[in-house]
Amino acid sequence: MLQIQERLAEEKVEGAAGGGMVRVAANGQGDILSVTISPEVIDPQDPEMLEDLVLAAVNEALRLSKELANQRMGQLTGGMGLNVPGLF
Numbered sequence: 001m002l003q004i005q006e007r008l009a010e011e012k013v014e015g016a017a018g019g020g021m022v023r024v025a026a027n028g029q030g031d032i033l034s035v036t037i038s039p040e041v042i043d044p045q046d047p048e049m050l051e052d053l054v055l056a057a058v059n060e061a062l063r064l065s066k067e068l069a070n071q072r073m074g075q076l077t078g079g080m081g082l083n084v085p086g087l088f
Helices: 002-010 047-077
Strands: 012-017 022-027 032-037
Touching: 002 022, 002 047, 012 047, 022 047, 032 047
Parallel strands: none
Antiparallel strands: 012 022, 022 032
16 A cells, blocks of 8 residues: 555646646645646736636646545555545
8 A cells, every 4th residue: 555655646637727727736645746827817807717717726636636546546455445534
């Protein structure tokens, strides 16, 4: 299990919003690695729109990270569906 956790730290997923104008990368452990925002989406008159896009991209990246972790753990447990709270 330790090896899987170490590999998850190296694996990367990406969430996007606004047609890819906001992208958030995370690793398989749920750590946010980077946030990329296209200049076209930055509107000083509408900061709420950018906030919503960042939030959506972060949530997507975290969802994908959990999905990846569950998939890798499923390989270890033979698909038994063990869900240990706080493990990931």
